[in-house]
Amino acid sequence: MSFLDIAKSRYTTKEYNSDKQIPDGKIRELKEILRLSPSSINSQPWRFIFVSDEKVKEKLADASYWNNQRINEASHLIVFTAIDDIKYFEEQIKENLPEGYVYYYNQFLKPKGETEVKSWLQHQVYLSLGFFLSACASMDIDSTPMEGFNNEEYDKILQLNRYKTLFAVAIGYRNPDDNNQPSITLKSRLPLEQIIQSI
Template sequence: MNFLNIAENRYTTKKYNPNKKITEEKIEDLKKILRLCPSSINCQPWKFIFISDEKLKKQLAEVSYWNEHKIKEASHLVIFTAIDDIAKLENQMKPYLPEGSITFYKEFIKTLPESGIKSWMQHQVYLSLGFFLSACACMEIDSTPMEGINKEKYAEIVKTGEYKPLFAVAIGYRDENDHNQPSISPKSRLSIEKIIQSL
């Protein structure tokens, strides 16, 4: 299957089969894929937390608003976090970034207000989300990206420390009757003419 076919068939899963779990081998592959995600100047301002423990997953589900049942049914939950301490990011980057990247950071990022620097870091984590969702689809793993979580409670429950939870992704395998799958509810997208411009 080529990537266009994968994109046509991938969707946001609303109902999972709680009895079907992702193999440990596939989870390890997903971890390796996340490690390879792109980020501006290769700053890597993130940490990805994989949750498989059912008790912990239940705690997080209960502070995830309307996403509760998806998390409880899914095989795993992955929490995407961003570094929330600018000094930590700078110290982390120093050993491996080339001089040109450090110069770019100092001239164009470090000169921003604190909120701007943190926003820049968080944008990198959102880049990793697209990479991750595509990887899941290629591996025939269903997924549900969720901003509808109580970030403060997530931080308390998982003890994220210097990292701030931004969103989470439930992963697993769809229930065969999930109403949101394209075979039941065809995808609705704007036309190519409305969203693509060629010059």
């Protein structure tokens, strides 16, 4: 299947088949794909938490407002977090990145201040989201990206230290009756001419 066909068939899943779990081999593959996600200056300011334990999933679902059902039905919930401790981040890049990359950070990003740096760190995690959703679709795994939950409660449940929850993705296999799938409800997108400009 071409990537265009994948893009046409991928959708945000609203109902999952709770009896069907993603095989361990595919989960290992998704973990490696996330590890290989792109980020500016290869900064990698993230941690991805794969949750399959039903008790932990239930707690997170309870803190997820209208996304509660999807999380409970899904095979796994992946929580995407960003480093929230700038000193810790600076130690990480000093240990792992080439000197030129660290120089770029110190000269062009750090002077902008803590708020701007944290925003930049979080933007890198959002880059990994697109990578991850595309990977899931290419592996016939359904997904639901979500921001509709209590982030602070997620941080407590997952006992995060130096990291902060940004968003999560439920993954699994769709319920055949899910009305949101393109074969039942056509995708709604703006016309290409309205959003693409060629110069």
